[in-house]
Amino acid sequence: MVISDRVVVHAYQFSWNVANKDGVMESYLYFFLLSGSCLYFFYKLCRRIRYIRLGRPAQHTDRPLERLKYFAVNVLGQKKIRRYPLFGLCHACIMYGFVILLPGIPNMAAERLFNAGIPFVGKNALYLFVKDLFIILVIAGITGCLLRRLIKKPAWLKNNTEAIGLLLLIFTIVLTEALYHGTNLALQWGGGTLWPAPLAGALSAFFMNKPAEAIGTAASIFWWVHFLAIFSLLWIVPNSKHLHLLFAPFNTYWHSLEHRGAIKPIEPDGATGTKAGVNKMEDFTWKQLFEAYTCTKCGRCNDQCPAHQSGEPVKPKPLQGRFRKHIEERAPLLLKQKSGKNVKLAAAEQAILKKNIIGDVYKKDFIWGCAMCGSCEEACPVSVEHTPKIIAMRRHLVLVKKDYPGETRKFFSNIESHGNPWGVARNNYSCWSASSGNKVIAGRNAVESVFFAGCAASFDPKAGRAAAALNNMMKKAGLSFATLGADEWCCGETARRMGNEVLFQRIVKDNIKKWNELGVRKIITSCAHCYNTLKNEYPRFGGNWEVIHHSVLLAGLLKEGRLKPTKNNNMTITYHDPCYLGRYNGVYREPREILKVLPGIRLLEMQRSESCSFCCGAGGGRFWTKAVSENLIAASRVQQVVAAGASVLCTACSYCRILMEETAACLEMQEQIRVLDIAELLEMAM
Structure with a gap:
């Protein structure tokens, strides 16, 4: 639908500006700033891509239909971000608002500089209406995000000048667009017209009955502030965590389609060589380097990580942050060396090239402390995969360096000798x-x-x-x-x-x-x-x-009636979802179905349950390397059972069963909490 010339709202005819020397100079200045900002943005982007290409090859383009489905659910549907409903709504408003407003940016430049808009944009009543609606939604979304950061901030969310500054920059971009269009309406029709651009029409009322020269000056200010803010984004984004705006959709599409926690095998013949595991940046795959630039540093992974939440020295968030910093240091030097020129590196540069991933970037306590529970990956809104990196580093320590804790050595020896x-x-x-x-x-x-x-x-x-x-x-x-x-x-x-x-x-x-x-x-x-x-x-x-x-x-x-529990056991029970049963394999319903048919059972859910379940602390080898008294994850989970008001903790995993009972005894809470497997509960009801 196109608006006729008599009711045109956004066919902005600024002949008073373009027809003189000031207009020509304005065009030159605009294109100088535009080209400089775009060149800088693409230069930085290409540099990052060159860094990423230093990683080993990896296949992430197979099964395109499955990838598109995953993309639709997690990018378009914002599945993981919607876990925080109010913020999820704010984020969706901003994201979709930018998509809708994107065609209006070149149209706004063309109408002012050339008196010619983009077809089906500048004079399209439907687009103008939708655009104004989404400007309102973006402003509402930014306001919600700012209030969340400044008034009711989650513990995992860290405030910084960059994050707040970017929100204010986006706010400036959309507000100045609406104000600029409002001044145009005031110049052409005196203001007050609400169709088809209700927001611009409402704002035009502020400029009614003002001198045309004053309105024109205001329009110029709004237009320039709008584009200077956009140019600023082009300088900020490639150097900040906000590169995820560009990388996150691709990272989500390239996400592994294997089961949760899938591990790539290595060839046994090469397992004792230097390529078993990783200890250098370039030993990781290009996809793993790409993830370092995709990470938004939001902190959701820290919020869900049971080790971090229990006070242990493990944080999944720095896994990407430290890695990105290391890439920025090391990759330019590797590119220098690969240039074919006779490059002499300074002593400081040589020291950077000598840095190892293990020891210099990540400490061993960090590498061995992970429980491999998958909570961080479940929480990550941009589908970063953490555990494969940690396993790759462990492989290097075990297979190449032979450097691992004594308990681990005993574990391997027992399996080799006794099975x-x-x-x-x-x-x-x-x-x-x-x-x-x-x-x-x-x-x-x-x-x-x-x-x-x-x-x-x-x-x-x-x-x-x-x-x-x-x-x-x-x-x-x-x-x-x-x-x-x-x-x-x-x-x-x-x-x-x-x-x-x-x-x-x-x-x-x-x-x-x-x-x-x-x-x-x-x-x-x-x-x-x-x-x-x-x-x-x-x-x-x-x-x-x-x-x-x-x-x-x-x-x-x-269900088949082959087992019929009849004995009434008066118990208040909470069910602990084992990570390898729940998050890894999606088995949540069946254990609860069993508990619901047992006579006399009252089932309570802990705050962290199902896909957000809190690990017991046994996974990743911790059952063998952590003494019960030192396993803070297990202690935290037992405390959560008490907080839920249950007297019986039920689970469906041998390791969870053992560690939870031992931890309750260690905390002298065995009288308060009884730990049973789901099969034991069913047998008691027969």
Whole structure:
């Protein structure tokens, strides 16, 4: 829809300005500033891209339809930002407002400098109406963001001059556009016209009955302030965290489509060489370098990180911030060296090139402190992937430097010697089922399923009680199953996340060979770590079986009527979502379905639950490297159970089960909190 010349609102005819020498000089000045700002912006952008290209190759363009779907949900739909509803609305107003206002910027320049607008923009009544509406929404969004920063600021959000200054700059851009258009209306029609540009029409009332020369001067001021603010953005964005405005959509599209926490394997033949893991900037992939520039430094990852929230020296936010700073120091020197010229580096520059990622950029406590729970990645609004970087650094420490804690060394030794991290002889394997009368699979037995209890259930009595309860429930439901007996070795999950990829791959290949020879088709496990590894990581190496977690199995048996709980147990329970079951595999519904059908059970949710669940502190090898008394994550989670008002903590993971009970005892809270597996609760109700 185009407005006729008689009711034109935005066909701004500033012949009084363009037709004289001042107008010509104004055009020259405008294009000088525009070209200078654009050249600087693209120069800085190209430099960043050259830095990023120093990283190793990586494939992130496959499966385009899946990527577009993820992009639509997380960029267009603002999924992660909407977790904070009010701020999410403000952010959406600003983002979509800029998209809508973008065509108006060149149109505003063309109308003033050349008396000619862009077709379907300057005289399009629908666009003018929508544009004014979005200017109002952007102003509202900026106001909301400023109030949030200045009055009701979340603890994780850090204020700085740059962030507040950019909000004020955006505010200036949209407000001056509306004011400029208001002065034009006042010049042409005397002001007061609300259609099709209601905001500009309302603002024009302030300039009614003013001399034309004064209105023209005001229009010039608003126009120049508007474009000077835009030019300022072109200088600020490439040098600040606000580069995410450009990079975040691409980073989201290139996000890994593998399961949460997926780890790229390395070739065993090269695992002892210098390329096992990373210790230099250029050892990371280009995508990992790109993420350092995508990070908004918002702090949501710190807010969700259980280690940081518990007071441990681990913060995911500096993982990107320090890395970006290191790239800015190192990459220009690498480009100098690659230029082919005989470049002599100063002593300070040589010192920068000698810097290692491990020790100089990140301390070892930081690298080993991560629980690999995935909370930071779940929270990140721009889809930065943190854990692969940490695993890559651990691989270097373990496989190249042989530099890791004594507890880790003992862990690896026990698995290599005995097939389990407890270091128990194989003839004592699966002692929890010694008197259960379970069939041990041999040859190609005709059994429906194999029960893979996992190391924790096999050698720790607390997790063993949960495995025994599950064993009894499966028998009661009439399931045909067997155990692996002495052929049940560790699945290798923790060894992999501790950085020992060589040991992991050896375990995996041995297990796959044995189990395929035994005719294994379906695996049931009560350990969330085993479940994630067998289900998501073994297939890459040829281990393709149906893998079922015991919470899903039991929920199905209850639905089918094969298990019928009747005993009333008067308990107030809260459920702890294991990271490797919930965030990694999306299993939230089934455990709660079980608890809801148990007679006498009152289920309370903790503040941090489901996808935002707080880790127990056992993951990433911490179960073996952190003493219970030093595991602040576990202590925090127990305190959250108390705060929820529950007397029983229920979980569905062997490691969570063990660590939560031990932590409650360490805090002398075992009388207040009883820790049980979901299978134990179901057995108590039978």
